[in-house]
Amino acid sequence: xxxxxxxxxxxxxxxxxxxxxxxxxxxxxxxxxxxxxxxxxxxxxxxxxxxxxxxxxxxxxxxxxxxxxxxxxxxxxxxxxxxxxxxxxxxxxxxxxxxxxxxxxxxxxxxxxxxxxxxxxxxxxxxxxxxxxxxxxxxxxxxxxxxxxxxxxxxxxxxxxxxxxxxxxxxxxxxxxxxxxxxxxxxxxxxxxxxxxxxxxxxxxxxxxxx
Amino acid sequence: xxxxxxxxxxxxxxxxxxxxxxxxxxxxxxxxxxxxxxxxxxxxxxxxxxxxxxxxxxxxxxxxxxxxxxxxxxxxxxxxxxxxxxxxxxxxxxxxxxxxxxxxxxxxxxxxxxxxxxxxxxxxxxxxxxxxxxxxxxxxxxxxxxxxxxxxxxxxxxxxxxxxxxxxxxxxxxxxxxxxxxxxxxxxxxxxxxxxxxxxxxxxxxxxxxxxxxxxxxxxxxxxxxxxxxxxxxxxxxxxxxxxxxxxxxxxxxxxxxxxxxxxxxxxxxxxxxxxxxxxxxxxxxxxxxxxxxxxxxxxxxxxxxxxxxxxxxxxxxxxxxxxxxxxxxxxxxxxxxxxxxxxxxxxxxxxxxxxxxxxxxxxxxxxxxxxxxxxxxxxxxxxxxxxxxx
Numbered sequence: 001x002x003x004x005x006x007x008x009x010x011x012x013x014x015x016x017x018x019x020x021x022x023x024x025x026x027x028x029x030x031x032x033x034x035x036x037x038x039x040x041x042x043x044x045x046x047x048x049x050x051x052x053x054x055x056x057x058x059x060x061x062x063x064x065x066x067x068x069x070x071x072x073x074x075x076x077x078x079x080x081x082x083x084x085x086x087x088x089x090x091x092x093x094x095x096x097x098x099x100x101x102x103x104x105x106x107x108x109x110x111x112x113x114x115x116x117x118x119x120x121x122x123x124x125x126x127x128x129x130x131x132x133x134x135x136x137x138x139x140x141x142x143x144x145x146x147x148x149x150x151x152x153x154x155x156x157x158x159x160x161x162x163x164x165x166x167x168x169x170x171x172x173x174x175x176x177x178x179x180x181x182x183x184x185x186x187x188x189x190x191x192x193x194x195x196x197x198x199x200x201x202x203x204x205x206x207x208x209x210x211x
Numbered sequence: 212x213x214x215x216x217x218x219x220x221x222x223x224x225x226x227x228x229x230x231x232x233x234x235x236x237x238x239x240x241x242x243x244x245x246x247x248x249x250x251x252x253x254x255x256x257x258x259x260x261x262x263x264x265x266x267x268x269x270x271x272x273x274x275x276x277x278x279x280x281x282x283x284x285x286x287x288x289x290x291x292x293x294x295x296x297x298x299x300x301x302x303x304x305x306x307x308x309x310x311x312x313x314x315x316x317x318x319x320x321x322x323x324x325x326x327x328x329x330x331x332x333x334x335x336x337x338x339x340x341x342x343x344x345x346x347x348x349x350x351x352x353x354x355x356x357x358x359x360x361x362x363x364x365x366x367x368x369x370x371x372x373x374x375x376x377x378x379x380x381x382x383x384x385x386x387x388x389x390x391x392x393x394x395x396x397x398x399x400x401x402x403x404x405x406x407x408x409x410x411x412x413x414x415x416x417x418x419x420x421x422x423x424x425x426x427x428x429x430x431x432x433x434x435x436x437x438x439x440x441x442x443x444x445x446x447x448x449x450x451x452x453x454x455x456x457x458x459x460x461x462x463x464x465x466x467x468x469x470x471x472x473x474x475x476x477x478x479x480x481x482x483x484x485x486x487x488x489x490x491x492x493x494x495x496x497x498x499x500x501x502x503x504x505x506x507x508x509x510x511x512x513x514x515x516x517x518x519x520x521x522x523x524x525x526x527x528x529x530x531x532x533x534x535x536x537x538x539x540x541x542x543x544x545x546x547x548x549x550x551x552x553x554x555x556x557x558x559x560x561x562x563x564x565x566x567x568x569x570x571x572x573x574x575x576x577x578x579x580x581x582x583x584x585x586x587x588x589x590x591x592x593x594x595x596x597x598x599x600x601x602x
Contacts, residue, residue, distance in 0.1 A: 033366075034365045034366040034367075048415065052461070052462065070366035071366060072363070072365050072366050073249070073250060073285070073363040073365075073366065073368065074285070074287065074363055078287055079286060079287045083286060087285075087286060087362060087363070087364065088363075088364050088365045089364070090362060090364055090369075091364055091369060091388075091390075110380075110382075119286075121283075121286050122286060124283070125283075125286065125360065125362055128283075128358070128360045128371055128373075129362075129371060131373065131383060131386070132360075132371040132372075132373050132383075132386045132387075132388055133388070135373060135383040135385075135386035136386045136387070136388060140382065141382070141383045141386075142375075142380055142381050142382055142383070143339070143358075143373070143375045143381040143382075143383060144339070144379075144380070144381040145339075147333065149331050150331060150332075
């Protein structure tokens with residue numbers, strides 16, 4: 001079973017592995033693992049029956065550590081490399097950006113969120129993550145995505161990204177697609193080669209990139 | 212001829228090469244199916260957790276007609292998983308009315324809608340443009356829409372659920388992110404009796420606690436001795452009741468050691484006591500099973516003392532009828548014997564067990580009355596069976 005959990009116990013401070021099932025994994029399989037180092041106490045708490053509680057050796061001064069490793073669901077080759085890099089860190093990246101955005105905006109505003117990414121499926125995942133994270137933090141979030149008129153979109157498509165977002169924000173405010181008490185949070189990659197998400201906030205027709 | 216043979220060898224290889232793209236595609240499909248099979252349990256589990264959360268903290272004050280507007284699975288996985296999860300979610304909501312989510316059917320909500328107005332023509336899904344649905348006269352009665360999104364993030368599966376109002380604002384009224392890890396086994400909860408992770412963990416710990424390091428077995432055993440080759444005397448079977456303590460070296464209970472004290476009594480025949488120690492090794496795996504019986508091999512040693520007519524059997528010579536009948540109450544025959552035991556025990560969930568064993572008595576070598584059941588390095592003069600109950 002590819003997704004079976006693997007537990008490894010190490011003797012803290014010494015080089016000997018007490019029990020190392022990872023030895024039986026191939027190099028490729030090992031590279032596809034997420035590992036977390038825990039104290040023995042925490043390991044026994046999280047994996048009862050698999051990690052023994054602190055025993056006599058711990059009392060005698062040994063401080064064993066536990067390495068808990070799990071195989072990732074998908075192999076690196078199963079998805080596009082850039083998509084995989086974005087999706088496997090989605091919560092982390094989006095939470096950081098949403099927290100930055102939340103700190104800059106008034107609490108009473110209504111949020112609209114959209115993501116701009118070459119793959120539509122991944123763009124939807126990014127947008128959903130941001131909406132859910134904002135709503136969980138108590139912000140007023142709408143599922144509606146502000147849409148500009150077809151003529152505006154045709155003009156925006158001809159502009160470089162740095163200019164396009166600024167213009168789109170101003171145009172949304174002018175055409176009342178976004179009201180004065182509404183905010184638009186956009187998440188995107190600016191360069192097609194990058195795997196780091198950026199975000200910008202549109203408030204009152206003014207676009208600003210988030211730090 | 213050689214050329215023909217060469218052709219015969221190469222032809223299948225060429226055919227195989229032609230099939231390579233198909234094979235790769237098929238393998239990729241198999242791989243996807245395998246991953247989907249593993250994810251489905253965890254995904255179903257996250258849905259269980261979501262609905263359980265709704266039953267404890269309902270998203271609505273009263274039951275609200277809600278449409279399942281969207282369910283998306285991790286990127287690169289297929290729609291078969293979507294169908295399974297949609298059915299599972301619907302089943303959960305129906306069986307847990309406390310969640311106050313009343314699913315309604317609204318095919319137009321997920322259909323593509325083209326709406327032309329003063330601002331232009333907008334193409335969208337029905338639930339993204341409820342005004343267009345209303346103008347078209349499509350009324351499902353749904354007031355809310357629920358969206359479920361699954362994504363894998365490394366070794367974790369994440370569920371993001373949100374409920375929106377089905378009006379012009381499309382306001383998100385409830386949102387929840389739930390995550391799990393592949394290191395945590397699926398809980399496999401019953402749809403109708405959902406339990407929280409904390410409750411399930413408690414049950415799991417109780418199961419583990421049920422196989423603690425120390426148990427107290429009570430054994431009822433029957434021990435027989437092989438009849439001597441030329442002797443007319445036959446030993447009566449000894450019925451023993453034993454109790455003791457058994458310690459495991461680890462929670463897997465691969466190795467255990469026990470110390471038992473026993474008592475035997477047969478009216479007008481004998482009374483006896485015994486002390487025995489055993490070391491057992493699990494043969495069926497490296498840890499005990501919660502679902503299958505476990506087979507142990509054990510070796511041990513002990514000593515027993517018996518007093519009464521039955522003890523005459525351990526004398527060197529055959530007891531006469533007078534000796535058997537005219538036992539002096541104040542001077543009953545008695546004997547003390549040392550023994551070594553080896554046997555097998557089949558134990559179910561560390562609660563009940565059945566065992567059979569052979570014993571050798573080093574001091575019983577010159578008697579005519581006791582024979583040998585098996586000669587294998589040692590002379591095994593005794594055979595016994597036992598039933599164990601562990602507390």
